[in-house]
Amino acid sequence: MDLLNNATAADSGLGRVNPAVKILLLVALTVAFLVSADGVTSGSGVLFLVLVMIGSRIDPRNVLVRLWPVFTAAVFSGWGTALLSPKTGDVLLDVGPFLFTADSVDAGIAIALRGCALAMISVLLLLTTDAREIGDSLAQTFRLPSRFVLSAVAAFRLVGIMITEWETLAAARRARGLGPDRGILGNVGGFATQAFSLIVQALRRASRLAVTMEARGFGAGPRTWVHQPEYSWRDAAALAIGLGIPVVAIGLSVVLGTYRFFH
Amino acid sequence: MSAGGASVSARGFGWHHAGRDEPAFRDVDLDIAPGQKVLLLGPSGAGKSTLLHALAGVLEDDDGEAALGRVTVNGTDPRDARASVGLMQQDPESSIVLSRVGDDLAFGPENLGVPRDEIVGRCRRALQSVGLDLPWEHPTSALSGGQKQRLGLAGILAMEPGLLLLDEPTANLDPDGVVEVRDAVVAAAEEYGSTLVVVEHRVAVWADVVDRIIVLSSKGGISHDGTPAEVLGRAREELLDAGVWVPDHVPRRPVASAAGNVPVDWQEPLLEACGLAVTRQHPSRSWRRARRRAVRKSPSTPIPAARDAVRATENVGLRVHRGQHLAVTGPNGAGKSTLALTLAGLIPPAAGYVAASEELRHLRDPAARVARTPPWDPWAWASGQLIARIGTVFQEPEHQFVRSTVGEELVLGARLADGAGRRHPTNGQTHDGEDPEARAQELLERLGLEHVKDANPFTLSGGEKRRLSVGTALAARPRILVLDEPTFGQDARTWANLVDLLREVMAAGSAVVSVTHDHAFVEALGGEELRLGNYPQGPEAQATEAESVDAVAGGEAWTS
Numbered sequence: 041m042d043l044l045n046n047a048t049a050a051d052s053g054l055g056r057v058n059p060a061v062k063i064l065l066l067v068a069l070t071v072a073f074l075v076s077a078d079g080v081t082s083g084s085g086v087l088f089l090v091l092v093m094i095g096s097r098i099d100p101r102n103v104l105v106r107l108w109p110v111f112t113a114a115v116f117s118g119w120g121t122a123l124l125s126p127k128t129g130d131v132l133l134d135v136g137p138f139l140f141t142a143d144s145v146d147a148g149i150a151i152a153l154r155g156c157a158l159a160m161i162s163v164l165l166l167l168t169t170d171a172r173e174i175g176d177s178l179a180q181t182f183r184l185p186s187r188f189v190l191s192a193v194a195a196f197r198l199v200g201i202m203i204t205e206w207e208t209l210a211a212a213r214r215a216r217g218l219g220p221d222r223g224i225l226g227n228v229g230g231f232a233t234q235a236f237s238l239i240v241q242a243l244r245r246a247s248r249l250a251v252t253m254e255a256r257g258f259g260a261g262p263r264t265w266v267h268q269p270e271y272s273w274r275d276a277a278a279l280a281i282g283l284g285i286p287v288v289a290i291g292l293s294v295v296l297g298t299y300r301f302f303h
Numbered sequence: 304m305s306a307g308g309a310s311v312s313a314r315g316f317g318w319h320h321a322g323r324d325e326p327a328f329r330d331v332d333l334d335i336a337p338g339q340k341v342l343l344l345g346p347s348g349a350g351k352s353t354l355l356h357a358l359a360g361v362l363e364d365d366d367g368e369a370a371l372g373r374v375t376v377n378g379t380d381p382r383d384a385r386a387s388v389g390l391m392q393q394d395p396e397s398s399i400v401l402s403r404v405g406d407d408l409a410f411g412p413e414n415l416g417v418p419r420d421e422i423v424g425r426c427r428r429a430l431q432s433v434g435l436d437l438p439w440e441h442p443t444s445a446l447s448g449g450q451k452q453r454l455g456l457a458g459i460l461a462m463e464p465g466l467l468l469l470d471e472p473t474a475n476l477d478p479d480g481v482v483e484v485r486d487a488v489v490a491a492a493e494e495y496g497s498t499l500v501v502v503e504h505r506v507a508v509w510a511d512v513v514d515r516i517i518v519l520s521s522k523g524g525i526s527h528d529g530t531p532a533e534v535l536g537r538a539r540e541e542l543l544d545a546g547v548w549v550p551d552h553v554p555r556r557p558v559a560s561a562a563g564n565v566p567v568d569w570q571e572p573l574l575e576a577c578g579l580a581v582t583r584q585h586p587s588r589s590w591r592r593a594r595r596r597a598v599r600k601s602p603s604t605p606i607p608a609a610r611d612a613v614r615a616t617e618n619v620g621l622r623v624h625r626g627q628h629l630a631v632t633g634p635n636g637a638g639k640s641t642l643a644l645t646l647a648g649l650i651p652p653a654a655g656y657v658a659a660s661e662e663l664r665h666l667r668d669p670a671a672r673v674a675r676t677p678p679w680d681p682w683a684w685a686s687g688q689l690i691a692r693i694g695t696v697f698q699e700p701e702h703q704f705v706r707s708t709v710g711e712e713l714v715l716g717a718r719l720a721d722g723a724g725r726r727h728p729t730n731g732q733t734h735d736g737e738d739p740e741a742r743a744q745e746l747l748e749r750l751g752l753e754h755v756k757d758a759n760p761f762t763l764s765g766g767e768k769r770r771l772s773v774g775t776a777l778a779a780r781p782r783i784l785v786l787d788e789p790t791f792g793q794d795a796r797t798w799a800n801l802v803d804l805l806r807e808v809m810a811a812g813s814a815v816v817s818v819t820h821d822h823a824f825v826e827a828l829g830g831e832e833l834r835l836g837n838y839p840q841g842p843e844a845q846a847t848e849a850e851s852v853d854a855v856a857g858g859e860a861w862t863s
Binding site for chain 1: 356359360390391397398400401402405406409410411413415416417419423443444459649686689690703704705715716719720761776
């Protein structure tokens with residue numbers, strides 16, 4: 041699946057930033073934008089993040105195309121907020137059950153922008169980092185138990201395998217006469233049984249993989265790591281720019297007097 | 304460096320899986336000296352794989368009642384000796400842990416606490432010794448089955464284990480690869496002084512390089528133990544009975560060519576591929592729609608496909624004839640399976656076309672009640688139309704099991720096929736064609752699966768699963784049967800069964816297309832062989848001509 045294929049993005053400027061720095065930034069930026077509920081903070085945040093993408097040679101349009109469901113969900117949450125938040129300020133639209141005021145629309149836009157900003161932060165980390173690199177940092181820099189981290193990294197590979205397996209199962213069903221041409225009811229039932237077969241196969245594969253991991257000495261004792269996290273000027277720069285984004289965004293909002301904490 | 308070979312000792316050893324009536328194996332007494340190379344044989348179900356897993360210390364004994372007797376590796380419990388044991392399982396996909404080649408190789412040595420500087424050297428050496436030349440960052444998902452098997456082996460060699468336990472390590476390899484990997488294993492074992500225990504159906508591969516053959520008996524214990532010459536001399540009949548591939552024995556000899564006896568109306572091809580390039584990549588939705596529209600507009604004249612995709616192979620031209628076998632052979636990763644799926648109408652081509660003849664489209668058969676004639680492109684057919692014309696047997700039988708009992712599996716294909724008998728809505732009687740239940744019963748008997756009619760397909764033995772998967776395709780009475788590696792990992796009995804069955808299918812006028820590495824199988828079924836060359840991967844790679852022995856290359860469209 042394209043979403044998990046980070047081969048091109050790994051070559052970008054962000055791809056060479058240490059994953060530990062990226063994890064720190066993910067946490068810091070997520071918290072900063074989560075607690076800020078005004079449109080100016082989120083809006084300028086989105087703008088800065090788009091600039092970061094362009095600066096590290098990631099095409100924002102690709103991100104939009106790949107993650108359109110997330111952005112659509114953000115827009116709908118804004119719509120819902122505008123519909124339900126307290127109706128203060130000038131009335132902008134009043135048709136039947138739909139009543140929008142200046143303040144409720146403001147709140148809606150802010151929520152939609154906040155959703156976009158949060159999605160983009162995660163995407164920037166995930167798109168530009170290999171699962172193993174994240175694992176290396178979690179285990180070596182943050183000292184999480186290596187057993188837990190490596191299991192997660194190995195499981196991540198299974199996600200890609202399951203996607204391939206799904207396609208094989210679909211072809212196999214067609215070869216059994218159960219292809220996607222049997223009406224809506226047939227297709228819904230077919231989807232359910234195909235999903236069940238996928239789960240059965242995945243469980244069997246997972247237990248065989250667990251045996252392989254054990255046979256390869258997993259959990260045998262203290263382990264070494266071929267890749268050790270390295271830090272360079274890039275990481276300092278990434279940290280400064282990354283932390284700068286919420287600082288500038290929130291600062292701007294405070295100066296303009298629009299800042300709102302939480303709600 | 305490794306501490307040299309490990310010794311294995313077992314006294315009255317057995318393993319009884321919780322909830323099973325009988326132990327997987329029992330009463331095993333053996334001593335294997337450090338550095339000895341052992342081939343472990345026995346009938347299916349004698350517990351060979353379980354014994355390997357037990358020696359590797361990866362079997363769970365939850366209630367403390369599973370392990371019988373005593374076994375030690377280097378004088379200690381196998382669980383505590385895990386660091387000096389390398390086990391490779393049958394399924395190549397599950398012998399790989401991580402998503403990049405280098406990371407996967409390093410996984411074992413890292414777990415054993417090998418110093419960082421040493422690991423990279425070990426990995427490089429292991430990769431070389433299995434004949435894989437890949438960069439560290441190469442994604443493991445892009446490897447073929449045979450390449451995965453080599454990588455899994457390299458991952459174990461990188462641990463430099465004192466005891467190498469290999470469960471059918473060459474089952475998925477092409478004939479050249481089998482010899483290459485076997486030599487790599489032997490060289491590595493000798494270099495590190497490792498003890499080696501191999502389970503493998505094909506005795507001839509290992510008989511010359513091992514020091515000792517041990518035969519497990521299905522009744523428990525060891526029936527033969529000695530040098531290869533001794534055991535193969537003494538136990539030849541017993542091994543033949545058990546379905547073991549004994550050297551210099553082919554269960555079914557080639558038959559004399561039946562070319563002269565082919566009826567005249569069988570000489571027209573059923574299916575033709577022209578300038579065909581195949582790929583695993585999905586076409587876009589818009590491409591699929593446009594393609595379907597184009598085919599509808601031109602139902603009897605083939606239109607070549609054109610789309611951008613990483614090609615598995617290209618320039619393939621072939622014809623499939625009634626009553627004949629077409630073998631597709633070639634090295635691992637040459638695109639054979641992808642070609643099979645394309646010929647079977649399951650994935651659309653990247654270029655060129657696969658076209659059905661008039662005969663295959665119309666199903667000229669008085670018994671068949673065909674609703675409407677499909678176009679020339681098998682990929683555009685509805686699934687009921689497809690299975691009545693082209694049946695496909697996948698490499699992994701389990702992928703194709705969709706019902707909860709063996710009987711239902713066989714009824715399904717007969718019922719869904721285009722032209723199958725329709726059940727009358729009120730009186731329940733079948734009219735206009737064959738009764739699916741009767742067809743299923745006939746197949747159950749022919750395949751020798753009556754005793755497991757009500758069993759779940761997933762609980763069958765390997766040979767039964769293979770027979771059932773062929774049966775599910777035959778249930779719809781396809782005119783062409785496509786099989787992907789039908790003899791992988793099968794013992795000699797199942798193999799002979801399969802050859803007999805396919806000969807019957809061909810004698811009845813169906814065509815058989817099989818993707819295989821198995822020369823004896825190709826010879827036993829006869830017919831033509833299409834050999835695919837190594838196709839260089841990657842967008843900048845140069846196209847190579849698919850080398851074809853008897854098949855036509857290119858040619859004019861014949862359906863127009």
